[in-house]
Amino acid sequence: MTETVNPANNTTDALDSGTLDSGTLDSAIAVIGMSGRFPGAPDLDTYWQNLVGGVCSISDFTDDELLADGADPAEIGGRDYVPSKGYLADADRFDPALFGFNRTEAAVLDPQHRLLLQTAWAALEDAGHDPLAAPPRTGVYVGGGVTEHMLAAQTDPKLAAQIGALQVRILTDREFLAPWVSYRLGLDGPSLNVQTACSTSLTAVHLAVQALLMGDCDTALAGGVAVDTVRRRGYVHYQGGIFAPDGRCRPFDERSGGTVPGNGVGVVVLRRLSDALADGDPVRAVIRGSAVTNDGAARVGFTAPGVDQQTAAIVEAWTAAGLEPADAQYVEAHGTATELGDRIEASAATAAFKGALGTGAIGLGSVKANIGHLDAAAGVAGFIKTVLMLEHATLAPTAGAGRPHPELALDDSPFHVVDSARPWPRPERGPRRAGISSVGIGGTNVHVVLEQAPPSPTAPRSTSPEILLLSAHTEEALRTVAARLATALRAPDAPSLADTAHTLRFGRTPQPVRAYVLAADHAEAATRLTELAEGRAVSTPAGADELRTLGEAWLRDEHLPWPGQGRRTALPTYPFEGESFGALTLDTRRQEPASPAAEEAPESLGGDNLEHSIRALLAEALGLDPSHDPDMTYFAAGGDSLTAVHLVGTLRDEFDLDVPLTLFLEQLTLHEMARQIVAGRDSDDSLDALLSEFEAE
Structure with a gap:
């Protein structure tokens, strides 16, 4: 059925509000949906309550908790071990059936992929769009971090033997984060993985904005995910390193001593503002401009940030917005709380915002104090925080903020650190505006200019059921x-x-x-x-x-x-209820039982024994329990072409059976398939030819 919307003169209302003119309408990007999971916050409502309450959601683990999750007793007993992290609870839970994965695939699928799929689904729902019927030409721009699960899976020969080395890589490598979202949600726009270290997710937002402005796509999902491990883990503090000695991240504070690692995921849905208003999308905020730079060789070392290009990224983003940096009332900083990082960021931002109206006129904060440093998801965590502040017209505090570090000279800068929740008054000229900065190891600097959403048209009153x-x-x-x-x-x-x-x-x-x-x-x-x-x-x-x-x-x-008729609106999103699928570790890789099909030599198997073993092989590859429906077809049981290629190879290597790949495309029940395999169905196609044909497709 065709959807009908009533725009209710949205574009006219937006222009009449004084926030946008016809020129900026063409270059502005609407944030129409958001979803995220962060330490201490399974959803964005909880995230906001934690932020506005100044809650520090960094967890401190007991020895028993760490040992139960497999930590090394010798390591956690060390003098410099810090048992703290921005821990993401239930990061290993997943509902595979909702996304078309069988249980074997779900167990191998990296937790980052699982979380990103669910978060992308929820973000589209938040935007009022059916996740499996998203608008045409929807692009995906995301990135993730390196995970223990990925490294363990890709170096496990038993796992490769079970489902195939290529399948293992596709299910675990961060290179396939964006393609899995596009494939499982049926999104046909560009699908790009983004990797710029700590600035990954905000760089992804910038690239999505550029793609929308250039017409590469009409809707875009952008964000990032970082789950290095689903287990409770602390870290070892080294003198002069980047990690804090006490498990607390205190950006721009006189007590700052470094950052604290954390895990999380965030995705935002973007459209050109003119399209969003015309189609009745719920606009949560507006991106007015963005920019990316790199420090090049103008820094003391590869991992060190640079001042000049951070300043350039800020100035270029506000210039792209057609505004001055002085138009900002708040800046969400990268704010790692490291000595070098905070000093350089403060210097760069002071130079960029020097035209602000008065000393201390602009609020400054960093969400890392609340949740830790989320690596590839750090930028989108700050982006979502800033959208929520604009929506609520409230400045949220940096958790635990104390006296600013004297070496940063903030008293003589345009900034003041926001240390308590306070109303965000609308400025005399223009709407509320903010900047978000993110900096990556390797020198990639990103800055995004955000503005409050134009007023929404008032819905007509109705007493009709x-x-x-x-x-x-x-x-x-x-x-x-x-x-x-x-x-x-x-x-x-x-x-x-x-x-x-x-x-x-x-x-x-x-x-x-x-x-x-x-x-x-x-x-x-x-x-x-x-x-x-x-x-x-x-x-x-x-x-x-x-x-x-x-x-x-x-x-x-x-x-x-x-x-x-009606309009899209933000409503509670789907309550994912999946079970725990765990994650692999490098120390204790999953020990798979020997395949029933491999327990006996091929020559000892014949007739019913061979058919039984092939059924067991199929069930194992598809993650089926013994009570599975025998009348399921291969694809109904969660099979796909890559698993079929692996099964063809296993049947050849372990049973000396040449089975055509086309057999798996037929509408046969699994038991019928096993019987036909035993019967040695003839085929002129060699395995090599089939593999070549598959790869060509």
């Missing part, structure tokens, strides 16, 4: 969806019921477990959603027969002649 369509992968998830939506509709700033209904219809992927609720106002909707969440009978209003008929058609997965 609406139908809220709900679906999920399981009954439990459906109850959670209903409970979260009920809470959202009770909030003072809840979206209109018409926009809520419209977003649920067009901005969510229809899933097998379904329900619907009829209501004429927010209170009625929240009550009935709560009934559904609690497993009680859901009351229905009198009349509304047409909507009830529509709801019953929804339950039967029939065509829906959608009534009325």
Whole structure:
């Protein structure tokens, strides 16, 4: 069914607000959706509450916790071991069926890939778009860090023997972060991995902005992920190193002693502002300009930052925005709390913002004090923080901020460190604006200029009943969806019921477990959603027969002649409920039991024994348990072409059977497939020819 939206003169309203003129409208980029998971925050609502509350979410582990997660007793007992980290809880949980992976693939898939897929899904939902029916020409610009899981998987010969070395690499290497998102969500725009060390995710945002302005794509996902290990781990402090001796990151503070590592993931959805306003997208903030530079050789060492090109990145970004750096009221700094890094960043920013109106006129902060240094995800963590501050018109404090370090000379600079939550007043000229900086080892500097969103048109009041369509992968998830939506509709700033209904219809992927609720106002909707969440009978209003008929058609997965009009709005996103799939470690690689198919020599297998062993081989490669449905086809069981290539090779090497790759493309049950393999189905194609054909495709 074709979606209908009512732009309600969005572009005109935005221009009349005084925040944008027709020229800047063409060069501005809208942030229409966001999702992230950070230390102490499984969602962005919790993230904001932690930020505005000045909460430090860096965890301090006990010896028992570290030992239980496999830490070296000798290492954690050392004098210089610091048992602290920005720890990301449940980083190994994943719902493979939702993304089309079988259990074997899910266990091998790097935790970074798992988290990024889920976060990309949630970001599109936050933007009011169905994750599996995103707009055409949607690009992906993301990056990640090196992980212990990836290194362990790619050096494990048993794992390579089980599913194939190429499959292992594709499932674990950070090179395939962007392609997996594009493939599993069906996104056909550019798909680029970005790697600039600590500035990776903000560089990804910059590249996505440029791609939108150049017309390479019409929608873009941008961000980053960093999960070096899912286990509780501290670090060893070295005198003169970058890590803090006490497990706390204190940017620009007189007590600063270094940074603290952390894990996290963040994704934002971007569109050209003119398109977003015309299509009724929920605009959360506006990117006015961005720039990237590199220090080149103008620094004391490869890992050291440089002043001049950091200053240049800031000035170029504000110039691209058609603004002056003095137009900023806040700067989210890279802020690692290292002696050299903070001193150079303060010098570079002071030079760039020297035209600010008065000493200390611009607020300064760094989210690393709250969550640690998230490596490839550090920039997007600061970006999302700044969008949230603009939305709430509130400056969030840098956690634990004390007296500024005297050597930074901030008292004579345009900056003051934000040390407590405070209102962010609208300036006399123009809207609220902020800059975000990120710096990578290797010299890549990024700066992005953010501006508050133009005012949204007021939704017309309506007392007509609406139908809220709900679906999920399981009954439990459906109850959670209903409970979260009920809470959202009770909030003072809840979206209109018409926009809520419209977003649920067009901005969510229809899933097998379904329900619907009829209501004429927010209170009625929240009550009935709560009934559904609690497993009680859901009351229905009198009349509304047409909507009830529509709801019953929804339950039967029939065509829906959608009534009325609406706009996309931000609603609670899908409650992923996947189980723990763990992660591999270099010290204790997963010890796979010997394949039942390999326990006996091929010559000792015949008839039923051979067929049984081949069935076991298929089940092992597809991650099936013994009770799997014997009538499943290969692809229904989660098989793909790479696994098929691996199975063809294994059958040849271990059973001396030449099986054509085309057999796996046929609509055979797994048991029928095993029988045909035993029967030695003839084929003129050699394995080498099939492999060549597959690679050519």
